Structure formats: structure tokens, C-alpha cells
Amino acid sequence: MNCLNHPETPAVAFCRTCGKPLCEACKRSVQGTVFCEEHEPAVTANVPAPPPVQPLYTAPVADPNVSPGLAFALGLIVPGVGAIYNGQYAKGLVHAIIFGLLVSILSSGSAGGLIPLFGVLVVVWVFYMAIEAYQTALKRRAGLPVDEFSSLVDLHTQGGRFPMGAVLLIVVGLLLLLNTTDIIPLERVMRYWPVLLIVLGVYLLYSRVAGMSAHGVSPANPREEVQHDHR
């Protein structure tokens, strides 16, 4: 979400009166409460402090006590606890649920011929959670903004790019649902796996060409350009 006055700057706070998003330059802090320029109350001396209102979202401050190593260790030992250590309770819950689902699928035998895939996925997921917690802890220590559902893979691309993560989830979900309900066994679908390579190639080609034509940049560093793409 970006500032209402500066659409290219990310918002760091919201006005308490009208609720509009504000960037660092636009926000006015009066006795610990954030207002926009119009609703900034005149500061008078010796006014009794306003009731402590929790701002909807404030820019984080650098916290030197955050230990990325501890976050990594916690994330590795117990699923989801790394995220909880970072104060991301919902994400910790989601991490734990996904871990539990993967293990349940493995142990229930419903994975069929895909047991090796899910076995590897469980291991990868454990390390993903730990490394994600480590990176988030690094960000928190540096005082960078951390989204509740931040992840190593940037799923929140703002621009007009193809919603890869969402579509992938839906397609994989549909395939697995067809498999578990015995409508189309996964073995029959898996024979078409080379199509994935083709689709991936087309997608990469598309995003690079789109990024280049939008900015007229050299193809030397296409990845960076794609990330700056704000339509």
C-alpha cells in the first residue's frame, strides 16, 4: 500500500482521523499518534495526553536484541516457532499447518506414488521456515518493514505481472483433488510434466520482454528491472 499523496512511496502509517495511508514525509506525529496534514491538531502545551491509541500500522524501529541465529534455531526445531519468535503469529500458524499437512499426507498413504516428493517437500519446508525466520529477524534487527505474511518468495508483486503463486496453488490443488477423488489419477497427469518446462520458459520470456519494452533497458539485468515494474 502506498502513500495517498506520493503514489510511488510505500505508506508507513495511517491518519488516525481519516485513515488514509501516509508515507514518512506526509505523516504528522502528535504525541505519539499519527495524523495526516489536514487533521493534524494544533499542539498546545500541557494538554492532557490523549488516550493511548494503537496506530493501525507504524514503521518498525531497529531492534538490536533480535537474534537471527535464535530465529533460525527455533524455526528448525519446532515448525512455525521461528515466525512466532519474529512476532508473526498468523504466519507461524500457517507454517505449522502446512508442515502438519505435509506430514499427514505422507503418513496417511494418500500420496500414492508421490511419497518421495512429499518426503523431500517436508525436509525443504523445515529449512524454508528456518531460513525465512532468519531473514525476517535480520530485517527486524535492521529496522526494515516486515509484512505479517512476508516470505522469501515475493508473492505480493504489485504490478501487472501474472499472479504466478496463486494460479500455481489453484492448479496444484485441482490436480491433487482430482487425484485423491480418483477422477484423474496423478500418474496419468504426471506424464505431461515436460509441459511445465515449456510453460516456465514462456513465462520467463514474457516477463523479460515485457520488462525490457516497458523500461527500454538492456537485457543485462532483467530480473532487477522486473522488480521495479510498477506499471
Added chain:
Amino acid sequence: MITGNDLVRAVRGPIILITIGTLFALDHFTPYGFQQTWPVILIVVGLLTLAGRAARRGPTTGGAA
């Protein structure tokens, strides 16, 4: 601009909970076991992500092009 996105964020957790609850209810009361229906969770999460994206983009760009 904010409301649509915030709405999707607000309903995300409850909708996932309702989905999981429904699946377990199906598991208990119908022949559809949880080991058959669990991919529905993936689909719901994907749809919610798409909805959040549409809500973020829709009001500013006049709908997904």
C-alpha cells in the same frame, strides 16, 4: 483502495478456518474423507490470493485488464 484489500486480509483467516472445519465435518459425516478433500485448502488459499490481488489493483486501475 484500502477497504477492498483490508477486507480480503480480514476475511482470509476466517475463510481458511471455515474451509478446514467444513472438510473435517465432511470427513466425519460423509464418505468424503479428509485425505480426499485436503487439496481444497490449496485451492481456497489460491483464490484468496487472487481476490486480494484483484482488490489491490481493481479500484486504482479500473479492474483487472
